[in-house]
Amino acid sequence: MIARRPPTFGVEEEFLLLDPVSGHPVPAAPRLLRLLRGRPGPGAELMRYQLETATRVCDSAGQLHAELLRLRHMASEAARVCGCRLVASGTSPYPTPGLAALTDDLRYRELARRYPRLTAASGTCACHVHVGVPSREHGVQVLARLRPWLPTLLALSVNSPVENGRDTGWASRRYPSQARWPTASPPPVFTDAAAYDRALGKLIGHGAALDERSVYLLARLSPRYPTIEVRVADVGADADTALLLAVLVRGLVATALTEITAAKPPPRPCRATILAGLDAAARHGLTGLAVDPWTGARAQPWALVHHLVDHTGRALATLGDAETAAGLLDALAARGTGADRQRAAWRRAKSPADLVTELARTTWQAADEPVPVTTA
Template sequence: MRTGGTSTNAERSGSPTLTLGVEEEFLLLDHSDGRPVDRAPAILTLLGDEPRVKHEFLRSQLETVTGVCTDLGQVEEELARLRRLAANAAKDMDCHLVATGMAPQRGPRLCPVTADPRYLQLIARYGPLAAGPGTCGCHVHIGIPSRELGVRVLARLRPYLATLLALSANSPIADGRDTGWASSRYLRWTRWPTAVPPRVWRSVADYDAAVRRLILRGDALDERGVYFHARLSPRYPTVELRIMDACLTIDDTLLVAGLARALVGLAIDNERDGVPIKAVSSRRIAADLRTAARHGLLAHAVDPYTGSLAPHRLLLDGVLDRLAKPEPIARLLRCLALRGTGADRQRAMWVQADTPQHFAQFLADATLC
């Protein structure tokens, strides 16, 4: 990856002052057969008052939540601590904590749901869509000065959603086979009617009106249930990027979080400096997302500055060229280029594993790397 460039100063951004936080979702797989196991309640009881490990939709899932961080060093420390904490508790309950977008082995047809009133409402309204196999994502929150600016940032982020998906793709193995997709989670997740890219809204009033329409027509329970791939958080003063698979390793998550913050910072700087980007149609955005889910970083997408199609690796070079301080993102990208994405490594593990149990162990080991 290149780490230098010829962009003008007005186009360059380091965005070191933007705060960020990361939510990671994990699966619990049984030691004996590698299938999802509903031991999250017991693990949370074991962890007691730990506020940053939480239940998720299914009883076979856990979520960890970092605090509000000001630099990637903080993020790395929290990710490592929370993964170790949850993994050790899972081990005590005879299961693995694994970071993957989809369960590698099929679990029960109707997966046990956490006894939370909101989750039970989702089951009542959406039936099998909500009760089927769970997916695990990585959500990154970036602090923004205002919701009005946030809406304009969302418009500038649209073309990069496919790149974030390609970079984080980590669910090629599902239902006991290689699905042929780098992110099979994307296929499952986008069955939800609101799991779509954000549109280009003229104002925050237009954004809020679009959210209200989705709720009124029954596509979402409430604002929290509007699952745009990137959205204004309904709870925090942040832009929340939700397109990414749960990342296999800590470094993978760190890269995604750092890149997400860089893209938001670049969008803010470009918006304030009047740097134009090309209009990209919703159809093109959807096509780029699908090819990213299928082929990962080998896929192509539209460069928002030139309007031409380019491989995701070149699009990432273009982002680095526009950053005043490309490190440590450039270093993390170089490491990823050497070891491969989560999807690449999962496929290698799948070939090496003798049994589903061994594959689950490989995933659990990588989750703590």
């Protein structure tokens, strides 16, 4: 039986602010945030050419979709007012200014002081899915059951093939960039929340992380909310991709909670196999070979997607998300991943302006009408 009340969920998305002509990042976030002050959702990110949005806590896929569209359209309109474009891409297609664009925040300044090279390369954009859990003890057990699925979630979300004005050959160039951080890895299997806390304390004590927020596990207990936070994905090319990711993650969490109630032990694929799967997902997305997390053998990525859907089928049906997930997956299969679409746009573009225009349109195009933004 799933928890009495369906798990709530929410999404944090990170976006780029790009010049509409040159395609280069624009450090316009402070002005944009002044423009949007008082509106729920937008916030500062590591670099001033980035913007973060956070949905409200949602109970249903429909509610979450409306939130994703609201925030994307509001931020896109504000970006236009500020003379730039909001673009959902895991990496900037054109060179970034590095630490010169660092957001003026005490914590960010300390990160840059301790880890200058890593911080300078971290102006990348992810999608973080939060799902409520009954307790931190439940959360730790849920994390153990999410580990095998992290590569498949990454493969579905890949959206950063272009960086520094070239096709990198990766479907998610963001992933290897972020994986350079010493804590940006799949979570180990912890016996309980106390063991989780001890492990994080050691990482911080040994200098691998500044604080709990900068322990960048690909799935973790949120340092701020009563949720688990899945951080493996690139920002979705469009709101539908973000919704698909969130629906599947909630289905995985609900399935895990059912298994915990039934005292079913978690799977224990080895760390090396999960890392190999993540590397394959980042390189190929859904178009090349994947790694089966249980056997280490080569697999077709869509076979692993279907396995995930089968694994979560009962939970998705109970949550009312089965039809939504099926429809979104069909759409993704038809149009390709964000990486596939960005590569196609890159090949079509005759100039940086063409590329930015198409990526910006994809970012907001699912919304119906713009949210009015007045200048401050």
